[in-house]
Amino acid sequence: MPVNPRDLLAELIAIDSVNPDLVPGGNGETEIVDFCTEWFKRNDFEVHRLEQRPGRPSLVAVKKGTGGGKSLMLNGHIDTVGTASYDGDALKPEVEDGRMFGRGAFDMKGGVAAMMVAAAKATxxxxxxxxxxxxxxDEEHGSKGTEEVLTRFTADAAIVxxxxxxxxxxxxxxxxxxDxxxxxxxxxxxRPELGVDAIAKAGHFLVALEQFSPTTEHHLLGKGTIHxxxxxxxxEASTYPSSCKITLERRTVPGETPAQxxxxxxxxxxxxxxTVPDFRAELTRTLARDxxxxDHDAEIVKTLIAGLGTPPVIRAEPFWTDCALxxxxxxxxxxxxxxxxxAHAATEYVDLASLDRLTEILTGTITDFCG
Structure with missing residues (x-):
């Protein structure tokens, strides 16, 4: 039977799921996938374990409909950032003043607990x-989990x-x-006449980078950034450097492409x-996420908003999520x-009233969209 999302969240927080691509030796997702597998089986879901990368599993639980309705995917990541910098015991959920503290409580085991319970209640x-x-x-590093899920599953709509x-x-x-x-x-x-200082030449590029400003502007996100x-x-101190490598991150807004x-x-x-004597450089693109x-008029957007009961606050986030995939x-x-x-900080918490409210809204959205 479905459990209270607060109880489920406490159990999820207590499971170490630190992403090993971020923290060498991190526990990864195996233990938490094992837990979720048993939880979904007890609630009569069909469970699929995807593990293209050994030791880095994702889980897809399906409750099939009777036919003729639209399918909905609820998506949430079960990996977390590291616990070493957490103030206190990161794996010991603690409740104080209507908040539950612990690594992943906010980012994003709260969302995972809500979607699990909502899916069970709605079905x-x-x-x-x-x-x-x-x-x-793996959402906290390379999003290999959602990439793998999308090779096997699709839906008429999704909520992250x-x-x-x-x-x-x-x-x-x-x-x-x-790079x-x-x-x-x-x-x-x-022998300065024989050398070219790559670090000094790189300084010209860094100054130009600081002066650069993107031209594309989004109505919610503003302009992109670069650093x-x-x-x-x-x-060594006594040698002119033969090369200098700079790694850049360019944050993009809708309308901008990696090629641009x-x-x-x-x-x-x-x-x-x-324009700069002896300046030579090579540019290499390493990773891009759009x-x-x-679509504001998409049926899933309208369905969720209709279930809020109050006019929605529409927002945009500066960070990247699996929504793009x-x-x-x-x-x-x-x-x-x-x-x-x-999120990613020394103290992390979820507002428990919001956890309850999220579970309620998701339950209604699932029922209205799929029913």
Missing amino acids: ERPLRGDVIVACVA TEPSHLEVTLAHKGFVWF VTVEGKAAHGS ASLISGGE VEAELTAILDHLTA PFEA LDQAGIPCLLFGVDGAG
Whole structure:
């Protein structure tokens, strides 16, 4: 039988599911998938375990409908960031002043608990459409979990239960990562006429980067941003550095593409090559995730908003989520989740009233959309 989402959340928090791609030696998702598997089986769901990457499973639980209805996927990630920086016992859920504390309480085991309980409650009576619950691995690093789920499952619509403070999130930024390798020429520090200082040349690029401003502007997200995340170069104090590597992150808004961003950076580097003596650099794109914007008129958006009972707050998020992957797969979706604070922080909590409210709203949305 369905349990109280507060009780389920406490059990989920107590399971270590630190992403090992973020924290070497992290526990990963195996233990929490084992727990969720048994929970869904007790609630009469058909359970599928996906584990293309050994030790990094995701789970898809399905309650098939009677036929003729629309299918809905609820998606939430079960991995967390590390616990070492948490203030206290990150795996010991504690309740105080209407809040539950613990690693993942806000990001995003609260959303996972709500969608699990809502799916079970909504399907106590048969619905016409299928209800699909995806508890996915690896969202905190590479989103390999949702990518794997989408090779096997689809739906007529989806809700991602990332925390949104019970506000309807219809857009978020994407990102593109680049490496810029500025080339110099090694030489002894006493022979400046033979050397080219790659680090000093990289400084020209960093100044140009600080002066750069994207042109595309989104009505909810504003403009994209860019920053230098990492820098390395040189061998020793007495040698001119032969290279300097800079890693960049460019946050993108709807309407911007990785190719467009790469062209912008290429133009900056080409200008420096033409105007700065001995400037040479190579640009390499390493990872790109597209921004997301929902169709405001999509049926799932209208259905969820109709169930709120009050005029919705429409918002956008600066961070990336698996909504973009679902959207790219042709599944209309939106983001809607709990209130709270502390994602990736030393103290993390979920507002328990919002957890209850989220469960209620999701239950109604599932019933209305699939029934």
